[in-house]
Amino acid sequence: MDRDTVSWDEETGSIEFIDQTLLPGEFRVVRSDDIEELAAAIRRLAIRGAPALGVAGAFGVALAVHRSAASNLPDLRQEASRAANLLKMTRPTAVNLAWGIDRVLSRVMAASSIGEAQDAAVREAAAIAAEDVDLCRAIGAHGAALLPETCTVLTHCNAGALACVQWGTALGVIRSALASGKEVSVIACETRPLLQGSRLTAWELAHEGIDVRVIPDSAAAHLMRKGEIDAVVVGADRVTRDAVFNKIGTYMHAVCARHHSIPFYVAAPYSTIDAASAEDDVVIELRSREELAWCGDRQVLPEGVGALNYAFDATPLDLVTAVITERGVFRPPLTLEAMGGAQRII
Amino acid sequence: MDRDTVSWDEETGSIEFIDQTLLPGEFRVVRSDDIEELAAAIRRLAIRGAPALGVAGAFGVALAVHRSAASNLPDLRQEASRAANLLKMTRPTAVNLAWGIDRVLSRVMAASSIGEAQDAAVREAAAIAAEDVDLCRAIGAHGAALLPETCTVLTHCNAGALACVQWGTALGVIRSALASGKEVSVIACETRPLLQGSRLTAWELAHEGIDVRVIPDSAAAHLMRKGEIDAVVVGADRVTRDAVFNKIGTYMHAVCARHHSIPFYVAAPYSTIDAASAEDDVVIELRSREELAWCGDRQVLPEGVGALNYAFDATPLDLVTAVITERGVFRPPLTLEAMGGAQRII
Numbered sequence: 001m002d003r004d005t006v007s008w009d010e011e012t013g014s015i016e017f018i019d020q021t022l023l024p025g026e027f028r029v030v031r032s033d034d035i036e037e038l039a040a041a042i043r044r045l046a047i048r049g050a051p052a053l054g055v056a057g058a059f060g061v062a063l064a065v066h067r068s069a070a071s072n073l074p075d076l077r078q079e080a081s082r083a084a085n086l087l088k089m090t091r092p093t094a095v096n097l098a099w100g101i102d103r104v105l106s107r108v109m110a111a112s113s114i115g116e117a118q119d120a121a122v123r124e125a126a127a128i129a130a131e132d133v134d135l136c137r138a139i140g141a142h143g144a145a146l147l148p149e150t151c152t153v154l155t156h157c158n159a160g161a162l163a164c165v166q167w168g169t170a171l172g173v174i175r176s177a178l179a180s181g182k183e184v185s186v187i188a189c190e191t192r193p194l195l196q197g198s199r200l201t202a203w204e205l206a207h208e209g210i211d212v213r214v215i216p217d218s219a220a221a222h223l224m225r226k227g228e229i230d231a232v233v234v235g236a237d238r239v240t241r242d243a244v245f246n247k248i249g250t251y252m253h254a255v256c257a258r259h260h261s262i263p264f265y266v267a268a269p270y271s272t273i274d275a276a277s278a279e280d281d282v283v284i285e286l287r288s289r290e291e292l293a294w295c296g297d298r299q300v301l302p303e304g305v306g307a308l309n310y311a312f313d314a315t316p317l318d319l320v321t322a323v324i325t326e327r328g329v330f331r332p333p334l335t336l337e338a339m340g341g342a343q344r345i346i
Numbered sequence: 347m348d349r350d351t352v353s354w355d356e357e358t359g360s361i362e363f364i365d366q367t368l369l370p371g372e373f374r375v376v377r378s379d380d381i382e383e384l385a386a387a388i389r390r391l392a393i394r395g396a397p398a399l400g401v402a403g404a405f406g407v408a409l410a411v412h413r414s415a416a417s418n419l420p421d422l423r424q425e426a427s428r429a430a431n432l433l434k435m436t437r438p439t440a441v442n443l444a445w446g447i448d449r450v451l452s453r454v455m456a457a458s459s460i461g462e463a464q465d466a467a468v469r470e471a472a473a474i475a476a477e478d479v480d481l482c483r484a485i486g487a488h489g490a491a492l493l494p495e496t497c498t499v500l501t502h503c504n505a506g507a508l509a510c511v512q513w514g515t516a517l518g519v520i521r522s523a524l525a526s527g528k529e530v531s532v533i534a535c536e537t538r539p540l541l542q543g544s545r546l547t548a549w550e551l552a553h554e555g556i557d558v559r560v561i562p563d564s565a566a567a568h569l570m571r572k573g574e575i576d577a578v579v580v581g582a583d584r585v586t587r588d589a590v591f592n593k594i595g596t597y598m599h600a601v602c603a604r605h606h607s608i609p610f611y612v613a614a615p616y617s618t619i620d621a622a623s624a625e626d627d628v629v630i631e632l633r634s635r636e637e638l639a640w641c642g643d644r645q646v647l648p649e650g651v652g653a654l655n656y657a658f659d660a661t662p663l664d665l666v667t668a669v670i671t672e673r674g675v676f677r678p679p680l681t682l683e684a685m686g687g688a689q690r691i692i
Contacts, residue, residue: 024648156564187654190638192538192562195646198638202651214638214653216538217564218502218595222659225597249564251571252602259601292536292544292560296642300541302370305548307560308533313568 001161001204003029006047006055008126013066015059019046020162020196024203035064035083042090042097045194049163050237051132051269053091054100058125060087061104065121068114076117080108093245093285093312095238099271100128129165135269135326136167140176143233143267143324147173150183151230154220157191157247158200159235159267169267170233171201173324178210186212187229189220191247193291193309217249221256232257236268239323241334243279243314250312254319263321270325275334285311347507347550349375352393352401354472359412361405365392366508366542370549381410381429388436388443391540395509396583397478397615399437400446404471406433407450411467414460422463426454439591439631439658441584441620446474475511481615481672482513486522489579489613489670493519496529497576500566503537503593504546505581505613515613516579517547519670524556532558533575535566537593539637539655563595567602578603582614585669587680589625589660596658600665609667616671621680631657 006017014033021044022028030046032038038060041047047056064083070076084101091097107124111117147153153174160171167175177184186205191197198214205212215223223229232253238245244266257264287309293301301307317332324330352363360379367390368374376392378384384406387393393402410429416422430447437443453470457463493499499520506517513521523530532551537543544560551558561569569575578599584591590612603610633655639647647653663678670676 025645189564190538190646192536192564195641198646198648198651203648206648206651212651214647214651216594216638216655217562218535218538218598219654219656219659221598221601222594222656223654225659248562248568252564252567252598255567255602255605256598259605292562294642295541296640296644298642299371300536300544301560302544302549302552305544305552305558305560308565308569309562310565310568313565314571 001166001207004129004165005052005162006059006165007129008059008062008122015056015063017041017047017056018162020048020200021046023199033063033067035060035086038063039086039090042087048196049158050094050096050235050272051136051164051169052162053094054096054271055125055129055132055165056100057087057097058100058104058128061101061108062121062125065108065118070114073114073117076114077109080105080121091285092283093237095274096269096271103128132165132269133167136164136169136172137176138326139169139267139269139324140167140172142326142329143173143265144177144180144182146263146265146322146324146329147177147182147184148230152185152187152228154187154189154223154229154232154253155201156189156197156217156234156249156253158196160201160204162200162204163235169235169269171205173233173265173267174210186210187223188212188214189217189249190214191249192217196247220253224256224260224262229262231263231265233265233267236266236272237312238282239266239268239273240277240279240282241275243316244320245282245284245312245314248310248313251315254315258319264319265322265324266320267324270327273323273325279314282314284313287311347512347553350475350511351398351508352405352511353475354405354408354468361402361409363387363393363402364508366394366546367392369545379409379413381406381432384409385432385436388433394542395504396440396442396581396618397482397510397515398508399440400442400617401471401475401478401511402446403433403443404446404450404474407447407454408467408471411454411464416460419460419463422460423455426451437631438629439583442615442617445617449474478511478615479513482510482515482518483522484672485515485613485615485670486513486518488672488675489519489611490523490526490528492609492611492668492670492675493523493528493530494576498531498533498574500533500535500569500575500578500599501547502535502543502563502580502595502599504542506547506550508546508550509581515581515615517551519579519611519613520556532556533569534558534560535563535595536560537595538563542593566599570602570606570608575608577609577611579611579613582612582618583658584628585612585614585619586623586625586628587621589662590666591628591630591658591660594656594659597661600661604665610665611668611670612666613670616673619669619671625660628660630659633657
C-alpha cells in the first residue's frame, strides 16, 4: 500500500490512520489528537486487525502522554493508565491491543521526568510499528516456503496490510510467495457481517494486481470439495495453548479444510501467542445485532428477531497445520517449551 | 402464514404471489397475467424455493394456455411448449420447476380441444398446489418424529412456507414438531448473498411466534462446537442418487455436522428426488457478481474484482443422516429400489 495503516505524525504530534469503514468506496486518512476519538475509531472498526490494534494502542498511550497537561509525574502516569484502560476496553479479545498498550505504558512508568516519559512513549510506539513491518516480512518469508509453486489460497477476513502497518500476516505470506516467484491466486471469503474480505482484502490485493476472487463464506467448503483450494491461510487475534481465536468463520474453514485434507495455516506475530492462557480463559466478544440487521440502507432482519453475532470463534490447535510467526513455523502440539516461553509476553 | 405463497385467482384468471424480494420490509402480493413477467419474477427470486417453483411453473403453463389467443389445438400446444421452455430456463438446477411445468404440459398435450386444455391445465396446476400443502404436512409429521423433545434446530436458507405453498419442508418439520408438543428453537443462518434466512425464514417463524435467532452462515460450526445445535434440517432443490443439491453453504453445514456428530436431515418432496441422475449430471447455477458486490445502496466489492457466486452446492449422501419426504424417511444408501422407483418421476 502507499501508506501505513496507522502512523504517528511527528509534526502535529497526532495519530494518522486509514478509516477502514469507508473502504472500498473511499480511501480516507484520518488525523486525530484525541484519545476518546481513537477509542471510538477502534470500537467502530475504523482501525482493526490484531497487529494494527497493537500499534494503535501503543500510539494511543503515547498520544495521551504527549498531549497531557499534567504538571507532575504521578499525574502523568495516572493519565497514561486511564488512557490505557480506556483503549484496552474497546476490543477485549484482541491480545495485541493490550500488549502494545502495556509496552508503552511500562516506558511511561519507568521514566523519571515528564519530558522523558513523552519521548519514551512515542519512541516505544514507533518501535512497535517498525517491528511490525519487519515481523510481517519475516512471517511472509517463513509462510511463503510452505506454499506450493502454483496454488490457490483461501483466506478469511483481512489479515493484510490493513490489519497491520504494512505487508500483512496471512496476506504477507501470499505477498512473500508472489515476491519469491510463486504463482498464487487468492479466494477471499467476504466475511460476514462486516465484509472485511470484500471491502479490505479484495481491495488491497486488487490494488497491487494480485489475482483475487470473492466468495460468500459458506462457499469455501464447496470449492475445497471441487479441488480448487490448495491451502487456507488466516490470521489470528489470539493463540492460546489450545486454540486459535480469529474472526467468526475461521473454525468452520478449519473443520472443512481437515475434511478435505487441505493444510490450514495461521499467520500471526509471536506476540499473538498467549500460551499462558487456555481457550476457556478467553471471552469472545459478542457484537451488536445491528451488524446483521442492516445491509447498507436496507433492513434485512425483521423487527424483534434476535441475532447471535460472535466476533470470533476458537479453532482447536489440532485442526491447525502450523502457526507461522516471525520466529519461525510452529506445528502443534504447541507446548510452552516448543514456543520458546511464549507465556512471558503477557 | 395468512395466505398461500403462490396461487391462482379464479376470478381474473391470473397468478398471485408474494414478492419475496420485498420481505421483511414489505408484504406485497403481486398479481400477474403475463408469462414473461412471471419468468422475470422467478429469475429475480420474487418466487423461490423448489416446491413453490414447481407450483409457479405449473400455474405459468396454465396461464399461457388460459390467456392464449390460439384458434386451433396445434397452435395452443406450441404456445404451451414455448411457455414451458421459457419458464424452465429461469432456474436450471431446480428439478421441481421442470417437474411442475411438465405435469401441466402433458395435460395440455393430451387434451382434445382448446377448452379442455385450458380447464385441464388450471386443474392440474391447482392439484399440484393442493398436493404441496398435503405433502408438506406429511413431511412435517415424518420429520417431527426424528427431533428430540426439546431441541435447537439449525436451518439454512428458507425451506419454509415461503418456499412452498404453505407449512414448508424443513420449517414444516419444525412446525409439526411444535404442533406435536415438542419444544423447538431455531437458529436460522442468514444465507448469503441474498439473506433468505434473515429476510424470509426469520420473518415467517417470528410471525408465528416461533423462537428464532439469526447467525452469519459462518458461525454455525462455532455453535455446533459449543453444543448449542441438536440437529440440522435443510431443504433441497434436487436429490440425485449420490448428492443433495441445495443453497450454497449446505455442504459446509453437512461437513461440520458430521464433525460434531450432529444429525443432518434433508426435508423435501418426493418429486425432488431424481435418482436417475448423478451429481455430475447437474449444472450448478452461477449467479451474478452483483449479488455479492452491493449491500443495499453500498458497494462492498471493489471495482474490477470478480466473485464466484454459486447458487447451490452438492452434499454427498454419505453426509446425510436421512432424507425426509412425504412418503417417509429414507436413510442412505438411497438406491433406486429403496426409494421405490424414484427415477420414474423425471
